[in-house]
Amino acid sequence: MELLILGGTRFLGYAVATAARDRGHDVTCLARGSGPVPDGVRLVLADRDDDGALAPVSDRPWDAVVDLATLPGHVRRAVRDLHTSHRVQVSTANVYARADTPEQDEQAPVVDPLEADVMSGMEEYGAAKVACEVAVRRAPGTSTVVRAGLIGxxxxxxxxxxxxxxxxxxxxxxxxxxxxxxxxxxxLIDVDDLAAWIVLAAERRVDGTFNATGPxxxxxxxxxxxxxxxxxxxxxxxxxxxxxxxxxxxxxxxxxxxxxxxxxxxxxxxSTLDTSAARREGLVTxxxxxxxxxxxxxxxxxxxxxxxxxxxxxxxxxxxxxxxxxx
Ligand SMILES: NC(=O)c1ccc[n+]([C@@H]2O[C@H](COP(=O)([O-])OP(=O)(O)OC[C@H]3O[C@@H](n4cnc5c(N)ncnc54)[C@H](OP(=O)(O)O)[C@@H]3O)[C@@H](O)[C@H]2O)c1
Structure with a gap:
C-alpha cells in the first residue's frame, strides 16, 4: 500500500508510520518536521497553514491517507487536494457532548462542528475534531474515523x-x-495498539466511525x-x-x-468508551x-x-x- 500520513513526526503518527513500514507498506509523511520520522519512511516538509502545502503530495493517488490533524482547515484542504479512495481520520473522545455516561457508543450525541478553519482555544478542540470528522466522512470514497481515548x-x-x-x-x-x-x-490505549489498528483499518478500508480505547x-x-x-x-x-x-x-x-x-x-x-465496534474490526489492546x-x-x-x-x-x-x- 502507498500510504500518506499527514503527521508522523510525533507520538501517535510516528507509531503509525512505524507500524505501516513494518507491514511492508511504502510510507510518506508530511509535516513541518518538529521531530524525525522512522527510518525507511519518507518525510515531505510542509506547513499545512499554507493553502498550497499539500501540492507536493497531490500529484498522484494514494491507497490511503491517515490524517492526525485537529484544525478543520487542514482537513478540509486535505479532502480538497488529495487523491485517495480511503481516508483515516484520527479523532477523539472529546467529540462527545456528554462525559457523565459510561462507555458511550458511536451513536451518542457529539458537539456541534466548528465552522471556522482554526480554533480560537483548546476549549474548541472537540468541536474542531467534529468538523474534521464531517469533512472526511463527506469526502468521496470510504473513511475510518477513529475516536481515540487517552493514548499511553x-x-x-x-x-x-x-x-x-x-x-x-x-x-x-x-x-x-x-x-x-x-x-x-x-x-487508556497503548499507542502501538492504536497504531496497529489504524494501519489495519487503512488496509481493509474499514468504513465508519469507531471508538478506540482500552477496557x-x-x-x-x-x-x-x-x-x-x-x-x-x-x-x-x-x-x-x-x-x-x-x-x-x-x-x-x-x-x-x-x-x-x-x-x-x-x-x-x-475517558471510557464502548469499543465493541472497533474490536469486531480487529482492534486488539x-x-x-x-x-x-x-x-x-x-x-x-x-x-x-x-x-x-x-x-x-x-x-x-x-x-x-x-x-x-x-x-
Ligand atoms: N494524546 C492523546 O491522549 C490523544 C487522545 C485522543 C486523540 N488524540 C489525537 O491523536 C492524534 C495524536 O497525534 P500525534 O501524537 O502524532 O501528534 P500531534 O501532536 O497531535 O500532531 C499531529 C501531527 O501534525 C503535524 N502538524 C501539526 N501542525 C502542522 C502544520 N501546521 N503543518 C504540518 N503538519 C502539522 C505534527 O508535526 P509537525 O509538528 O512536525 O508539523 C504532528 O506530526 C491527534 O489527532 C490527537 O488529536 C490524542
Whole structure:
C-alpha cells in the first residue's frame, strides 16, 4: 500500500508510520518536521497553514491517507487536494457532548462542528475534531474515523501514563501521593495498539466511525499497576480531593498535577468508551500493566534536565507531604 500520513513526526503518527513500514507498506509523511520520522519512511516538509502545502503530495493517488490533524482547515484542504479512495481520520473522545455516561457508543450525541478553519482555544478542540470528522466522512470514497481515548505508552510526552510508574520508581519519601478517588473510571490505549489498528483499518478500508480505547478500569487499578511495574516498596497514599484542590494541585494533566484525576462529576466517565465496534474490526489492546511498563521505560530515557509535562516535581511532592503532616 502507498500510504500518506499527514503527521508522523510525533507520538501517535510516528507509531503509525512505524507500524505501516513494518507491514511492508511504502510510507510518506508530511509535516513541518518538529521531530524525525522512522527510518525507511519518507518525510515531505510542509506547513499545512499554507493553502498550497499539500501540492507536493497531490500529484498522484494514494491507497490511503491517515490524517492526525485537529484544525478543520487542514482537513478540509486535505479532502480538497488529495487523491485517495480511503481516508483515516484520527479523532477523539472529546467529540462527545456528554462525559457523565459510561462507555458511550458511536451513536451518542457529539458537539456541534466548528465552522471556522482554526480554533480560537483548546476549549474548541472537540468541536474542531467534529468538523474534521464531517469533512472526511463527506469526502468521496470510504473513511475510518477513529475516536481515540487517552493514548499511553512509549513517547507519551504529556506524561499522563508515565507519571505514576515513574513516581513509584523514584519516590520522594515512604509513599507516593495519589488522588483519593480509587473508583474513578479510567481507560487508556497503548499507542502501538492504536497504531496497529489504524494501519489495519487503512488496509481493509474499514468504513465508519469507531471508538478506540482500552477496557474500563479505575484510577486505583492504575496506581496499583504502576507500583507493580516499578517494583516499588513505596505505598500509595491517597490524598483527599478537597485537599489537593486547596494545595493547588491540578487535575488530569500539566504542571503541578496529579494526572488522570477529574473532580468534576459531569466529566467522571470522560475517558471510557464502548469499543465493541472497533474490536469486531480487529482492534486488539494489550494489558494495562504492559503499557505502564512501556511508559516507565520511556520515562527513564527522558532528559532529567527538562521539566516533566505533568505530575508533581520532587519538591512539590515533598511540600504537599509536609502540608499533610501539618494538618
Ligand atoms: N494524546 C492523546 O491522549 C490523544 C487522545 C485522543 C486523540 N488524540 C489525537 O491523536 C492524534 C495524536 O497525534 P500525534 O501524537 O502524532 O501528534 P500531534 O501532536 O497531535 O500532531 C499531529 C501531527 O501534525 C503535524 N502538524 C501539526 N501542525 C502542522 C502544520 N501546521 N503543518 C504540518 N503538519 C502539522 C505534527 O508535526 P509537525 O509538528 O512536525 O508539523 C504532528 O506530526 C491527534 O489527532 C490527537 O488529536 C490524542
Amino acid at each position: 505508552g512509549p513517547g507519551d510526552a504529556s506524561g499522563r501514563t508515565g507519571y505514576y510508574p515513574w513516581r513509584f520508581a523514584h519516590p520522594t519519601g515512604p509513599d507516593v501521593l495519589v488522588p483519593d478517588d480509587p473508583e474513578l473510571p479510567v481507560s 474500563t478500569t479505575s484510577l486505583g487499578a492504575v496506581v496499583d499497576a504502576a507500583r507493580r511495574v516499578a517494583g516499588s516498596g513505596a505505598e500509595a497514599r491517597p490524598v483527599a480531593l478537597d485537599v489537593l484542590a486547596r494545595e493547588g494541585v491540578n487535575q488530569w494533566m500539566g504542571p503541578r498535577s496529579l494526572p488522570l484525576w477529574i473532580a468534576e462529576p459531569t466529566m467522571r466517565w470522560f 494489550r494489558p494495562l500493566e504492559e503499557t505502564l511498563a512501556r511508559a516507565l521505560a520511556y520515562e527513564e530515557t527522558r532528559d532529567e534536565a527538562r521539566p516533566r509535562a505533568c505530575g508533581l516535581t520532587d519538591e512539590e511532592e515533598r511540600a504537599l507531604r509536609s502540608a499533610l503532616a501539618g494538618e
